[in-house]
Amino acid sequence: MAAILGLCSTSVQALDVTVQGTLGDDLRADIDGGSLLLEQSKSEDDVSPQEIVSLAQADYQRLLAVLYDHGYYGAQIQITLDGREAAAIKSVVPPDSVTRAEITITTGKVFGFGTAQIGPLAKNTTLPDGFRTGETARLSLLRDAVGAATLAWRNDGHAKAALQSQSVTARHSDATIKATLRMDPGPKLRFGALDVAGNTTVRTERIIEIAGLPEGTTYTPQELSRAATRLRRTGAFRSVAMIEADTPTADGALPITARISEEQPRRFGFGAEVSTVEGVTLSAFWLHRNLFGGAEQLRFDAEIEGIGGETGGTDFRLGARYERPATFNEDTKLFLLSEIEQQDEVNFFSRQATIGAGIERIASEQRTYQLGVGFRRATTRDAFGENNYTLFLVPLAATFDYRDKILDARKGYFLNAEVTPFLAIDGADNGVLTSLDLRGYRTFGDARPTTLALRGQLGSLVGPGLSVAPADFLFYSGGSDTVRGHEYQSLGVDLGGGQLVGGRSFLGLSAELRMRTAGSLGYVGFFDVGYIGEEAFPDGSGDWQSGAGVGLRYDTPIGPIRFDVAVPTTGDDDGSAVEIYIGIGQAF
Numbered sequence: 001m002a003a004i005l006g007l008c009s010t011s012v013q014a015l016d017v018t019v020q021g022t023l024g025d026d027l028r029a030d031i032d033g034g035s036l037l038l039e040q041s042k043s044e045d046d047v048s049p050q051e052i053v054s055l056a057q058a059d060y061q062r063l064l065a066v067l068y069d070h071g072y073y074g075a076q077i078q079i080t081l082d083g084r085e086a087a088a089i090k091s092v093v094p095p096d097s098v099t100r101a102e103i104t105i106t107t108g109k110v111f112g113f114g115t116a117q118i119g120p121l122a123k124n125t126t127l128p129d130g131f132r133t134g135e136t137a138r139l140s141l142l143r144d145a146v147g148a149a150t151l152a153w154r155n156d157g158h159a160k161a162a163l164q165s166q167s168v169t170a171r172h173s174d175a176t177i178k179a180t181l182r183m184d185p186g187p188k189l190r191f192g193a194l195d196v197a198g199n200t201t202v203r204t205e206r207i208i209e210i211a212g213l214p215e216g217t218t219y220t221p222q223e224l225s226r227a228a229t230r231l232r233r234t235g236a237f238r239s240v241a242m243i244e245a246d247t248p249t250a251d252g253a254l255p256i257t258a259r260i261s262e263e264q265p266r267r268f269g270f271g272a273e274v275s276t277v278e279g280v281t282l283s284a285f286w287l288h289r290n291l292f293g294g295a296e297q298l299r300f301d302a303e304i305e306g307i308g309g310e311t312g313g314t315d316f317r318l319g320a321r322y323e324r325p326a327t328f329n330e331d332t333k334l335f336l337l338s339e340i341e342q343q344d345e346v347n348f349f350s351r352q353a354t355i356g357a358g359i360e361r362i363a364s365e366q367r368t369y370q371l372g373v374g375f376r377r378a379t380t381r382d383a384f385g386e387n388n389y390t391l392f393l394v395p396l397a398a399t400f401d402y403r404d405k406i407l408d409a410r411k412g413y414f415l416n417a418e419v420t421p422f423l424a425i426d427g428a429d430n431g432v433l434t435s436l437d438l439r440g441y442r443t444f445g446d447a448r449p450t451t452l453a454l455r456g457q458l459g460s461l462v463g464p465g466l467s468v469a470p471a472d473f474l475f476y477s478g479g480s481d482t483v484r485g486h487e488y489q490s491l492g493v494d495l496g497g498g499q500l501v502g503g504r505s506f507l508g509l510s511a512e513l514r515m516r517t518a519g520s521l522g523y524v525g526f527f528d529v530g531y532i533g534e535e536a537f538p539d540g541s542g543d544w545q546s547g548a549g550v551g552l553r554y555d556t557p558i559g560p561i562r563f564d565v566a567v568p569t570t571g572d573d574d575g576s577a578v579e580i581y582i583g584i585g586q587a588f
Helices: 025-034 036-041 049-069 139-155 204-211 221-232
Strands: 002-008 016-024 076-081 100-106 112-119 162-171 176-184 190-197 237-244 253-262 266-275 279-288 297-307 315-324 332-344 349-362 367-382 385-393 396-401 412-426 431-444 450-462 493-496 499-501 505-516 521-533 543-554 561-570 579-584
Touching: 016 025, 016 036, 025 049, 036 049, 036 100, 049 076, 049 100, 049 139, 112 139, 139 162, 139 176, 139 221, 190 204, 204 221, 204 253, 221 237, 221 253, 266 579, 521 561, 543 579
Parallel strands: 016 100, 112 176, 190 253
Antiparallel strands: 002 016, 076 100, 162 176, 237 253, 266 279, 279 297, 297 315, 315 332, 332 349, 349 367, 367 385, 367 396, 385 412, 396 412, 412 431, 431 450, 450 505, 493 499, 505 521, 521 543, 543 561, 561 579
16 A cells, blocks of 8 residues: 655764655655665764764665666666755765755556566576566565575586576566576586595594485585585584685586684583472583594583472583484494483482483484484382382384474474383383374464464383382383473372383373564463373273463573473362473473
8 A cells, every 4th residue: 555655863973864755654764774875863862963964875785786676677766865966965075064865756556477488497497486477576585586596406416507698678668577588508517526625533444434425416505405414414513614616627527625714612501400300400511522633522411300399309410422424325323322320309219320322314304213222220219118229221213393393383393203112121011102293283373373282292101010120110100201280200100109100101292372462572371181091002991180370481592491380180280289380491
């Protein structure tokens, strides 16, 4: 909708900027964003008359580009400073002062495409929707069309595709633009040898192995991007740039140079967290990013949690993990680990030592798979008494993460599935431990979006009965990660006499409605359900609990700050308590 506008911005340093003209809302918004004078008028910085003259003279070209992008090719722009045309003022002899600037725009007619042609095109080229006869001849559509055509040719192996010539003619008599663009695809190329520049401590041959650039295969930008990603995810490099040679070789190969900057090899850190349920957690780590000169990583972690919390006693963990990227192939890494851990929970105690090895396959940025083997020796204590066991473990895991944001997902889904067969060497029976965590997100609306978030959790222990099962393999419900409103691990299998142990099966369901305001504040309503059964797979014969509540979210650069208040709606704690949860990031 067009309107006659004559608006003044806030006066800063006695400079008023007025825009005059018949301008639509979208055009006015783009002019506000493109004008240096308008930008300066909103600033509190001091500015001299000479600088104002320079800004005004630069605005002619900037505003002309904005008008072209809206299809106005016959527009007239007048910029006056205290009544004088800015273009006629010599910046070396500026006026003593400038108090008023006026921008007058006469748009003229909107030009449309009389001809919109580009070629030759590669297969599967997707041109911008507006690049066709009869549509508004926006300047950006010409750039987007060239970009789309170039990308399609590059995807087909023509790495040096470029715009060869262009003919763009404006016919003012009928307000049309005749645009004819000709592409030069260039030859179809193969990846040549990968060269490395900038490395000092990471060996060149290892960088080539990690990058995994398929020398001799048809060039694609995707393969080049994947090679850079493989190098970045090692953590050994501060920056990675894959540079294509200007000229291919005579036999059709395109040499590539990986220009890198290495990170400092060693790093350490520490942290502290405070939770209303878990209490205080202290952690520290030491990391070496390039242990043997091949971007191998060695990390030591130490953590103490549960200090002053409501989750039992104090837990601790000491761990070491070694990772070697590009083992067996460029997308598979080898890991070795060792760990000592103590869990002093409400209903059981466990102290264990684990050693293991495995591989992680990174199928894409969203999909990873793991396979490992390990040994665990543990001492546990629960309502059945004390048990010492030794297990041989074969953990398998798959993770699919298609969320748009990890800490504040608005669309997509997340799936983590873990299956761990174990062979009891001593103190337990053979079995299989399984866990599944599935989350989905969908957002409605634009101005004040509302997100529906759903989560389902499943746990199962097949094999050993309750009395001989490893206590730390059993499942409980209640608390911030399962059913809010109930106390931590408040639901298990009741043995009578106040004795509670974990179940062999678990089912958890959660739903959240996340409503955002125009600012940083958001509101949440949620409902959680949890089930624990003595059987290996949930069949409904066990016990249920549920909780509901409301919360606030405040967006920050590191993720939303979460404040939730929940009450039990069913279960043993029905109506008897109010639980408060504070943290960073959404609940799931």
